[in-house]
Structure formats: structure tokens, C-alpha cells
Amino acid sequence: MSETAPDTLPILYSFRRCPYAMRARMGLLASGTRVELREVLLRDKPQAMLDISPKGTVPVLQLQDGTVLGESIDIMRWALERHDPQGWLRHRQAACTIIEQIDGPFKHHLDRYKYHTRYENADPEFHRAEALGILQRLNMRLSEHGQLLGSQPTISDYASFPFIRQLANHDRSWFDALPLEALQKWLAGHLASDTFKTIMHKYGQWHAGAAPVTFPAITA
Numbered sequence: 522m523s524e525t526a527p528d529t530l531p532i533l534y535s536f537r538r539c540p541y542a543m544r545a546r547m548g549l550l551a552s553g554t555r556v557e558l559r560e561v562l563l564r565d566k567p568q569a570m571l572d573i574s575p576k577g578t579v580p581v582l583q584l585q586d587g588t589v590l591g592e593s594i595d596i597m598r599w600a601l602e603r604h605d606p607q608g609w610l611r612h613r614q615a616a617c618t619i620i621e622q623i624d625g626p627f628k629h630h631l632d633r634y635k636y637h638t639r640y641e642n643a644d645p646e647f648h649r650a651e652a653l654g655i656l657q658r659l660n661m662r663l664s665e666h667g668q669l670l671g672s673q674p675t676i677s678d679y680a681s682f683p684f685i686r687q688l689a690n691h692d693r694s695w696f697d698a699l700p701l702e703a704l705q706k707w708l709a710g711h712l713a714s715d716t717f718k719t720i721m722h723k724y725g726q727w728h729a730g731a732a733p734v735t736f737p738a739i740t741a
């Protein structure tokens with residue numbers, strides 16, 4: 522890939538461990554889109570990011586023409602609509618339905634299971650059981666062909682697995698003991714992939730005026 526000067530690239534505000542930012546980085550990576558990456562700490566958000574996206578969530582992508590994309594799915598779609606060599610945008614409608622399930626009910630139960638003290642009257646056992654119901658349905662899909670919508674992963678797999686990872690990591694022995702072999706295999710496969718390794722490269726916190734760094738990272 523030819524080198525582009527960092528100051529001509531779109532700017533991605535990202536946080537390494539955020540599942541939404543992970544999916545955005547994967548979409549950018551799969552589409553071959555190089556960006557200037559600005560690593561954000563959620564407790565110390567840069568003013569430059571808040572100026573363009575006052576809601577204060579990551580990821581945020583600022584395009585060269587000034588357009589701001591403040592939703593992870595929009596960043597994935599923008600990148601993949603430009604270039605989608607692996608066909609992540611196949612089965613668009615079905616993928617959309619799965620992603621809505623993850624971003625809606627699954628995320629709702631995940632937060633109330635994992636961070637139950639932040640919610641009044643949240644019973645973590647109840648929310649884990651509800652999340653498990655969703656995992657069981659995903660497992661049925663995965664048992665058929667290995668990925669959510671067939672034998673090749675689509676945007677639905679990449680948009681989902683960072684959230685399943687979060688749930689799995691909260692109580693690894695519980696997750697590993699579930700009779701959901703296809704789901705466990707699918708998650709392990711994505712976590713071991715070059716795609717995931719590449720997007721989990723560590724960047725130091727960005728500060729205004731710092732020398733630009735690019736994503737994907739340039740490794741010798």
C-alpha cells in the first residue's frame with residue numbers, strides 16, 4: 522500500500538478496549554482505509570473530539586471534507602461501501618437484524634450483568650440468563666455454517682464478536698462451560714485472527730499537537 526501523508530487522512534478517535542471502536546477499526550482495516558488514529562481515554566476526552574462530536578462517545582471518524590461519523594456501524598459501512606474485498610456487506614438485511622439484536626437487547630443485558638451496581642435493582646443473574654438466550658440463538662446459526670450468515674464472515678460477525686468477548690471475559694469459566702460449542706469456536710477463531718491482532722495494536726494516549734500516528738500501524 523502506498524504511503525499517504527498522515528495529514529491528508531481521515532481522523533479516527535478510538536479507544537482500544539471499546540467494542541464499538543474495535544468494530545470500526547475492523548471495518549476500516551478490511552476496506553484498506555488508512556486513518557490517523559487518536560487514542561482516547563474515556564475519563565480524559567480530548568476537546569478536539571468533543572468539538573466535532575459533543576455526545577462524547579468513541580469511535581468518531583472525521584473525514585477530510587469535515588463530515589463526522591459518530592456511530593461505529595456508520596464507520597464500518599462508510600469504509601466498506603468504498604471498498605469491500607472480502608464481501609463483508611453480503612446479506613445486508615439479515616446482517617442488520619443481527620446487529621440490532623446485539624446493539625439493543627444483548628448490550629442491555631450485558632451492561633446490567635457486568636456493571637449491575639450502576640443500575641438500580643439490576644439482578645445480574647437475570648440479565649446473564651437473558652443474554653444467554655441470545656447466545657443460544659446465535660449458537661444455532663453458527664452450528665450450521667460456522668459464521669453468522671454462512672461460511673464466510675460478514676459485517677454481522679465483526680460487529681458482534683467484540684460484545685460476546687466482553688461477556689465471555691467477565692466470567693470465563695462460566696462461559697467456557699456452556700454447551701455452546703459453535704459459538705465458543707467462532708469467538709476463539711475471531712480472537713486469534715490477524716484482523717483482531719492488528720486492530721488491538723497499542724497506541725499511547727493522543728494529545729493535541731502530537732505527531733500523527735496511522736492505523737493500521739506501520740510495522741517494519
Ligand SMILES: N[C@@H](CCC(=O)N[C@@H](CS)C(=O)NCC(=O)O)C(=O)O
Nearest residue numbers: 539540541563578579580591592593
Ligand atoms: N452507538 C455508539 C456507542 C459508542 C459507545 O457507547 N462507546 C462507549 C465506549 S465503549 C463510549 O464512548 N462511552 C462514553 C463514555 O464512557 O464516556 C456507537 O456505535 O459508536
